[in-house]
Amino acid sequence: MRDGDMLTRLIVINVLVFVIVVFIKLFQFLLQRNFADQIIEWFTLPTFLPLLVLRPWSLLSYMFLHEAPFHLIFNMLWLYFGGLIFLNFFSERQLLGTYITGGLMGGLLYILSYNIFPVFEPVVASSTNRGASAAVMAIIIAAATYAPNFPVRLFFVLEIRLWVVAVISVLFDLASIERGNAGGHIAHLGGAIFGYLMAKSYNKGISLTQWVFDLSDVVLRIFKPKKLKKVYASKGYTKVYSKDANLSDRQRLDQILDKISLSGYDSLSKEEKEFLFKIGKQ
Known part of the structure; x- marks a missing residue:
């Protein structure tokens, strides 16, 4: 696989899912039927546990789902530039593993927070999350943890260190929790935590992303038809x-x-x- 292939695929998947969402909403408008929200809702991540049990796939699907164009554009720009930096130090497989596991970590922290803290009690039954932000944050923080002094040119003019970008991003999310979209910012922090742990573990020779590929191998073996043993008669x-x-x-x-x-x-x-x-x- 050439460098950047996995990064391109992740961006393409996010864009294709967005295009599908756009067409679903377009058909809703043309047919004057109210069905788009019900379809999309099945792929968003709920905090209400009985609902999560009914759609466990949402832990994966939510990190590829965007409804607002600017949300998609912002996340894909972050993913592109963060992914390019990440690939200076890690492999394509680790990029995918960090995206998936960082997204899961962000989603789980989001669910846990909404079911623990009293401030979220009035909305826990109706809250949902979507977007690649937590997964992207994991990639950026992993790169910043592994190579904190990597130079980044901000707006193509100001050169700063990657650790500065990481610290500003985390502080921004911490400060924004009480100002709106608390669930989104909490999910970002979950992704950041995983990114940090991933890079630290990698330095010790431990892979926190290998489980993604081990699990996919198991699933493929389950659904792959067994080859019949060939017998050649004399x-x-x-x-x-x-x-x-x-x-x-x-x-x-x-x-x-x-x-x-x-x-x-x-x-x-x-x-x-x-x-x-x-x-x-x-």
């Missing part, structure tokens, strides 16, 4: 019989050959194998 097993073979032998041979084609030679009983051996010598 010339003696073909349906060419000697003049001495009677009709019942032919019928039995047909049954055994059918059994081999379905289940393999090892499925035959000892008696059936002996019968094949005897027919093969005729």
